[in-house]
Each structure stands twice: as structure tokens, then as C-alpha cells.
Amino acid sequence: MAVLVSALAFLMTLAGGLAAMRVRDKRHLVLGLAGGLMLGVVAFDLIPESLELSRDRPLGVPAPMIGFAAGFLLLHVVEQAVAIHRAHEGEYAPHVHAHGHGHPDGGAGGAGLLAAFALVGHSLVDGLSIGLGFQSGTQTGAFVALAVITHDFADGFNTFTAASLGGRDRRPALALLVADAAAPVAGAALTLLGTVPEGVLGPYLGLFAGVLLYLSAAEILPEAHSGHPRVMTLCATGLGLAVVVFSVGLAG
Template sequence: MAVLASVIAFLMTLAGGLAAMRVRDRRHLVLGLAGGLMLGVVAFDLLPESLEMTRHRPLGVPNPMIGFAAGFLLLHVVEQAVAIHRAHEKEYAPHTHGGGSAGLLAASALVGHSLVDGLSIGLGFQSGTDVGIFVAVAVITHDFADGFNTVTAASLSRTDRRPAVLLLTADATAPIIGAAVGTLITVPDAVLATYLGTFAGVLLYLSAAEILPEAHSVHPRIMTLCTTGLGLAAVLFTVGLTQR
């Protein structure tokens, strides 16, 4: 059952990625939607789930929130490290951001997240068929957004589709591997919770500092704002449907 559920997740992830590729002529709308989906996943899925998984509070702060800040800072450091700044007299001239590198890092993090999704399916079925089915439904329903976001992130500041295709393939395959591993091992909730918090910080930075600014850079803002709101609402609705 766990492997079957992961195969369905594989197909949903591919469908999301292919959808993102087909609408590239409306890139600003794709970016706006992806930004909303990412914000929704952070606020309505990753952070609540991570906080429920552990009560560890080093220095009085929950583990996932420390990971959240670390993930946000990590992507900021990477983005600044690859940015090319050109000084012009006493002012800085326009510079080229390292959005491509940051996007590839975030897309790689999405692959890691999908691996954890598959792991969750395997562990869920270890706890019982009912729990496993619930976890599988929750994973499958948001894997479309995962595939969509993977392609969008990997395509930032790039015209070559090969990195996006490779990362989408890895993202779609990861749940199957995770589900297989999840049927064999047990991962402490504290470890998973910290990872989810870190990943949430990575997604928030990518959405707020890379995707949404690029979406609003040259295109009409009203429609882009609407797609961002649609992405938020879609995640909220999906999370609501999968709550027990």
C-alpha cells in the first residue's frame, strides 16, 4: 500500500511540473501562483506539522523555529554569495542576483521534502492502515504543488530546461524511495520536525525574496496578486480537506 501511494504521488508531482512548463508564456502568473503556493505550504502545512511533531525547546525556542530561521538565513547567505555587485562611483549600479543558484538550491530542498513525504507514508502505514491512508492522501494532494514549485524554482533566471527536468524527475521519484525506506526504519520526530522547519525557512525566503519580486517586476500586478491569493487559498483548502 505504501509503495502504491508513493507511485500516485510520483504521477501527481510530474503533473504539477509539466503544468508549470506548459504555461511559461504566462511566467508572471506562474510565479505569482508559485509564490502563493509556497507561502501557503509554509504557513498552513510545514510549520504547524513541525511544531506538532516535537516539544523540544532549546533556549526556550521550539526546534522547528530555530531550523526555520536557519533555513531562511542559509538561502540568504547563498543568494548573497553568488550575487555580482558592480560599484559605480559612490552608488551601486544594478546587480545581477543569484536567483538561478538559489532557485536550484530550493528545488533541491523540495526533492528532500518529497523524500520525507514518502518516508511519512511508509511510517504512517507502519502505524496502521487508517493512518497510512490519511498521510498518503495529504501527501498526494500537495504533490502537484511540489512539482509545480520545483520546476518554477529551478527555472528562475534560466532558459535551459534541463536542470528543471532533472530536478522534477528526482522530486517525483523521491516519494517512492522514501516510502520504501519508511517501511524499514524509524526516524525520530524531533529530527523530522527540525528538517521541516528548516525547509519552511528556505521556501519563505525563495518566495518573498526571489519569486514574488520577479513576478511583479514588469507585469501588471493585479492579476499576479490574484494568482498569489489563489495559491494561498488552494493550500488552505487542501490542508482543511486532509484534516481528520
């Protein structure tokens, strides 16, 4: 049952990625929306869920929040170590020649690919959650599946958008989108082999939330506001937050 239900998550993820693909001519709005979706997923989904899954408090601090800080710093350190991102405001905008051709930011692309891989890992955990939910009972599994399916559209949208940052070659983004769509099915299938301790999932979700927050705040939103009308982009970001709020509310 869990594997069959996770097939709906597969379809929703693909739908989200295809939606992001079709509106590439409005890239600043896509990035603004993706930034809002990511902020919403972090604040209204990942952090609350991670705190519910793990009650461990090393040194008096919730374990998922330690993972959250570690995830944020991890992406920052990776970017600095490979000279991906330099914190100068003038570099947020693409460099444009007199003929109007811009060079994509390879740094944003590297960070985006890293975040897209993290999203695939998160989708795998979604599948594990569906499987573990059905192990607890049909009703519990159904509620967990509803929560996963309702936000998988945003996951697919974010995966394709993040993987597309800094480059015009869509093949890596498409490959990661397919991997992200297939990950819940794989996760649900893995639960047929055994169980995963909730104490491990909590800190992981916190780590993933930190990665997403860094990508949204340091890469996607600054690029979305670079050289584009800010009001519409802000509206797109607010819409992304609202979508996650209502999705989480409906799933709850």
C-alpha cells in the same frame, strides 16, 4: 502498500511540473501562483506539521522555529557569499537591450536550484511520512498519504518553476522534477528498512520552511511583479494561498 500509494504522489508531482511547463508564456502569473503556493505550504502545512512532530524547546524556543530561522538565514548567506543577489530594487527586473532581449538573472537561478533541491528533500520526507504512517496503522497511513498526494501537485509546480528561474535551459528543471516525483517513492521504500525519529523530522521541516519563505519573498514574488500587471499577479498569489488552504483542509 506504502510504496504503491506513493506512486500516486509520483504522478501528481509530475502533473504539477507539466502544468508549470505549459504556461511559460504567462511567466509572471506562474511566478505569482508559485509564490502563493510556497507561502501557503510554509504557513498552513510545514510549520504546523513541524511543531506537531517536535516538542523540543532549546532555550525555551520550539526546535522547528529555530530550524525555520536557520533555513531563512542559510539561503540568504549562500546568496551573499557567492554574490548571487544584490538588494537593489532596480535589479529585480531583467536587463533589456534596445532589441527587447533580456538577460536572465543567474542569481535567481542559483537560488531556485537550491530551493528545488530542498523541495526534493521535502518530497523524500513526504515518502518517509507515508511509510511511517502505514507503520502506525492502515487508517493513519491513508490519511497521511492523502495529505501528501493533495499537495504534491503544488510541489511539482514549485520545483519546476524554482529550477527554471534565471535560465532557458529546461534540462536541470526536468531532471529535478523527475527527482522530486521519485523522492516520495524512495522515502516510502526506506521505511521498510527502519524508522526515523519524529524529533529529527520536525526541525528539518522548519528549516525547509525557512528556505521556501526566503525564496518566495526575496526571489519569486519580486520577479513576478517586475514589469507586469500587478493586480493579476496578486490574484494569482492569492489563488495559490487558497489552493493550499483547501488542500490542507481536505486532507485534514
